[in-house]
């Protein structure tokens with residue numbers, strides 16, 4: 007079983023498969039300097055596009071692939087959707103549901119980071135930017151607001167002219183997010199619709215402080231069989247392992 011990873015769900019899935027005695031290889035892109043390693047075998051680095059992934063799947067006699075990558079990791083998912091039919095193996099997508107608005111939320115949905123950058127300074131002057139290290143260049147021209155850029159590893163591209171980087175990694179809690187918002191006098195939050203509980207506390211904190219949140223919509227995905235939970239993915243693996 008090849009698990010395309012980089013998410014908490016992928017780690018949970020690898021741990022469960024490994025515990026069940028299913029041979030599993032987790033694949034990581036190698037973006038994070040000190041990744042949390044899943045149980046079982048791990049490989050790191052790109053495959054070289056869909057053809058490279060097809061070749062890898064065939065060479066390693068993979069019986070099925072589970073794409074448990076992040077909802078915003080578009081290219082690897084597109085690669086898997088092309089490579090698996092080519093290699094003649096089944097593909098399952100494990101994707102956590104997106105976040106939904108609750109009473110009291112002041113969310114502004116946008117279609118990408120450029121749209122988020124165009125909107126943010128109209129909503130506030132002190133921004134908590136949590137969209138990750140990649141894609142920060144979209145905000146590099148926004149000079150009319152101050153940014154607290156929170157990411158796991160140091161950004162290597164251009165940053166907004168008025169900004170501070172905070173290196174941190176979830177999971178986060180509501181009390182810590184409230185403290186961060188208050189300490190930096192944050193008046194607007196920017197996030198991707200990553201979903202899940204690990205990073206959702208900022209949304210609770212923003213609601214509690216009445217702050218607007220710019221939410222970047224998920225990109226369109228290839229159409230492949232999809233489940234939302236690790237237990238549903240395990241049930242799929244069990245069915246796939248049955249003879250006939």
Ligand code: NAP
Pocket residue numbers: 010011012013033034035037050051052053054055056058059074075076078079080081082083085137138140198
């Ligand atoms: P991406 O744009 O879809 O991927 C870019 C390239 O990186 C892919 O074409 C592939 O290279 C390689 N790659 C990506 N994920 C891989 C994996 N799991 N195993 C092997 N190669 C992989 O992805 P991204 O947005 O840069 O994200 C990279 C990784 O970080 C993903 O695995 C994702 O699960 C994780 N992550 C992403 C985000 C996010 O906001 N994008 C957030 C949290 C975690 P080749 O074409 O050479 O195969």
